[in-house]
Amino acid sequence: MKPAAPATSAAHPSACPGLWRVVPARDGGICRVKLPGGLLSSAQARAVAEAAHLCGNGVLELTNRGNLQIRGVREACQDQLLRRLLAAGLGPRDPAADDVRNLLLSPAAGRDSAAHLDTRPLAERLLALLQDRPEFHGLSAKFALQLDGGEALAMLDHPHDIWLSALPGGQRLAFGLAGSPRDAALGAVAVADAVPLVEALLRLFLRQAGEHTRMRQLLAERPLAAFLADLPVALESAPARPARLRQEGPPLGVHAQVQAGLVMLLAGAPLGRLQAEQLQALAELAEAEGSGELRLTPWQGLLLPDVRAERQARVAEAMQGIGLLLDARAPLARMLACSGSAGCARAEADTKADARRLAERLAPGCAQVHLSGCPRSCAAAHVAPYTLLARPGGRYDLYRRERGQAGFGRPLASSLDIDQAGDWLAAGTPE
Numbered sequence: 322m323k324p325a326a327p328a329t330s331a332a333h334p335s336a337c338p339g340l341w342r343v344v345p346a347r348d349g350g351i352c353r354v355k356l357p358g359g360l361l362s363s364a365q366a367r368a369v370a371e372a373a374h375l376c377g378n379g380v381l382e383l384t385n386r387g388n389l390q391i392r393g394v395r396e397a398c399q400d401q402l403l404r405r406l407l408a409a410g411l412g413p414r415d416p417a418a419d420d421v422r423n424l425l426l427s428p429a430a431g432r433d434s435a436a437h438l439d440t441r442p443l444a445e446r447l448l449a450l451l452q453d454r455p456e457f458h459g460l461s462a463k464f465a466l467q468l469d470g471g472e473a474l475a476m477l478d479h480p481h482d483i484w485l486s487a488l489p490g491g492q493r494l495a496f497g498l499a500g501s502p503r504d505a506a507l508g509a510v511a512v513a514d515a516v517p518l519v520e521a522l523l524r525l526f527l528r529q530a531g532e533h534t535r536m537r538q539l540l541a542e543r544p545l546a547a548f549l550a551d552l553p554v555a556l557e558s559a560p561a562r563p564a565r566l567r568q569e570g571p572p573l574g575v576h577a578q579v580q581a582g583l584v585m586l587l588a589g590a591p592l593g594r595l596q597a598e599q600l601q602a603l604a605e606l607a608e609a610e611g612s613g614e615l616r617l618t619p620w621q622g623l624l625l626p627d628v629r630a631e632r633q634a635r636v637a638e639a640m641q642g643i644g645l646l647l648d649a650r651a652p653l654a655r656m657l658a659c660s661g662s663a664g665c666a667r668a669e670a671d672t673k674a675d676a677r678r679l680a681e682r683l684a685p686g687c688a689q690v691h692l693s694g695c696p697r698s699c700a701a702a703h704v705a706p707y708t709l710l711a712r713p714g715g716r717y718d719l720y721r722r723e724r725g726q727a728g729f730g731r732p733l734a735s736s737l738d739i740d741q742a743g744d745w746l747a748a749g750t751p752e
Contacts, residue, residue, distance in 0.1 A: 337462040338390060339419050340412055343399050348664040349378060350394035352402060354411050355419065358426045358444055359387030359617040366604035366615055368409035370597040376402040379597040382660075383590050385479065385702045386425055386465065387617040392664065418452040423465035425481065428587070428616035428624040433472035434579040438487035438494075438512065440470040446516050457523055461534035466519065474572055474587065476619035478703040482536035483522055485515055488560065495559040498522075498545070499537035507549070508556035521554045570689050571620030573649040575633050578626065584633050585626040588645035589654045592673050593621035593700070595644075602643045610636045619702070621657075622646075652680040658692040659700040662715075668694025670711035675739040679709075682743035690746065692717070693729075704729060709742055717742050 338344040338353035345351075354369065361369070369389065373379050378393025394402055406412060413419045424447055431439045447466060451457055467481040471489070485494045486506070494515055495506035510518050526536060529548065533539045540548065576585050595603075603623065607615050612627035623645070628636050637647055646654040656679065659665065661672035672692040679690065691698075691705035701708075708729040709717040716736045720729035734745055 337420070339462065340403060340406060341416065341419060343394050343396075343402075346392070346660070346664050347662070347666050348380075348393050348660075350392075350396065350399065351382075352377075352391045352394050352399075352406075353384070353388060354391070354406060355388045355413075355422045356411075356617055357422065357424070357448055358430060358441060359428050359619075361389075361615045361617060363604040363607045363613040363615070365409045365411060366600050366607070368405060369411070370601040370604070372402050372405040373597040373600075376405070381595045381597065381600060383593050383595065383617055383621045383623070385476075385593075385619050385621060385700075386423065387428065387619050389617060392660075414452050415458075417455065417458045420462035421451045421457055421460045421464070422448060423463075424448055424451070425465065425467045425476065425479065425619060427469055427472035427475040428618040429472050429474040429576065429578075429585060429626070430470060432578045432580065432583075432585055432626050433470070433474055434577060435473040436470040436487070436579070437489050438470040438491035440468050440487070443512060443515055444468055447519060450516055450520055454520075456527070459527070460523070464535060474576065474618075474624075476702075479619055480537070480702065482526075483519060485519075487512075493557070498540065499535065500540065506559035507545075509559040510554070510556060514554070518554050518556075521552055525551055570649055570655050571618070571622060573620075573622070573647050573654060575637065575647075577630075580627070582630050583626075584628050584630050585624055586628060586633065586636055586640060586647065587618060587620075587622060587624045588640050588647050589620060589622040591644065591646060591653050592656060592658050592676055594673075599643050599645075603640075603645075606636065606639055606643070610639075648685075650685040652683040652685065652687050653677065655683075655687055655689045656680050656692070657689065657700045657705060659694045659698075661692075661694045661711075665694060665699075667697070668711060669713050670694055670715040670717065672700075672711065675709075675717075678739050679743050679746070682740070683747055687746065698729075707746060709737075709739075712736065719745055 338351040343350035343352045373391045376398035377391045380392040382390040431441050465481045467484040469475040470487040482499050485496050493509045495509050497506050530539050571589050607613050610628050611625050616624040656676040658672040658676040662668040663671050672694045676692050688706040691701045691708045694711045704722045706722050708720040719734045722730035
């Protein structure tokens with residue numbers, strides 16, 4: 322029997338992939354699997370790898386929200402794929418809630434020694450709120466929440482509609498909306514009051530949003546003070562605090578855990594992709610050397626926690642043997658690329674192949690470079706220091722991010738082939 326499909330929202334129809342919504346692409350269908358807190362057990366990883374091999378082309382994409390996508394899904398296999406994923410526990414409690422399970426945590430939640438709060442219990446309550454209230458199922462599939470506990474391994478540049486960040490002591494959370502920086506929160510709330518706050522913010526957004534699907538769209542038209550004036554929740558003032566350190570590129574490598582004697586290894590998937598066989602090998606490694614858990618990261622990679630410190634070199638070698646990146650200075654680790662013309666009809670260039678060619682021409686520690694096949698910028702949640710935007714014919718325009726410049730930044734050069742772009746970037750982008 323075919324698993325029941327959820328009702329779709331007529332107000333905000335979505336083109337985003339989901340479990341029940343396999344979106345066609347040039348290389349076949351795309352199925353998106355949302356992972357609570359980015360968590361993937363070894364058993365689930367095996368199920369995904371097998372499903373990707375049997376129902377798709379064996380290619381897996383890791384997203385910048387800690388989810389994964391199965392590519393190349395054949396139309397005749399869509400029902401089988403869905404049954405396999407649901408049997409592995411990879412679906413929502415309510416099919417209608419699949420789109421709204423957008424809550425980003427640090428991949429090191431519960432493991433990071435810098436954290437003020439283990440966010441996982443609160444995350445479960447927030448996900449329950451999103452899944453169990455039918456009125457929230459009409460939110461856009463892109464509407465997203467972020468919760469961080471003060472971890473060192475936290476994505477700070479990803480724009481979220483609502484964010485919560487633990488304050489020192491772990492008893493209160495600062496909060497903000499799309500566009501409000503972490504060092505200038507809009508207020509603070511006790512941890513126990515976080516769910517009522519988010520519920521009130523969601524209801525307020527839905528009442529005022531009209532045709533808008535994202536918080537930043539609403540706040541571009543409605544003053545923030547006017548929006549918050551109707552919030553039926555008492556807020557405290559958030560204390561001033563220094564800006565948290567942001568680093569360019571993913572924080573790859575070995576990181577100590579708060580649990581004595583254990584470490585976690587954060588690795589990058591080259592250009593955000595894995596083959597099914599690689600995920601299968603990672604599942605086996607997680608069972609042999611960790612606790613059977615994998616955490617997907619917002620840097621399009623994976624974190625393997627709970628490794629004994631004396632085994633870290635062996636595990637790092639094994640992860641590199643599987644084809645993952647552990648050196649944050651490696652040029653390929655500093656490349657972002659969309660699916661490109663091999664997988665997307667809108668792309669003007671084969672960005673994945675060009676990114677690999679470009680990485681071969683650049684030195685370790687190079688600036689982060691984003692290759693985008695079209696202006697939609699699907700691969701990057703933030704503006705990279707340099708962007709190569711494809712144009713018809715497979716050539717690129719080069720941009721550099723600069724303060725005060727909209728979009729990708731300041732244009733530096735136009736109509737470059739990938740080798741010419743490599744020359745510009747290798748030379749430090751001369752004027």
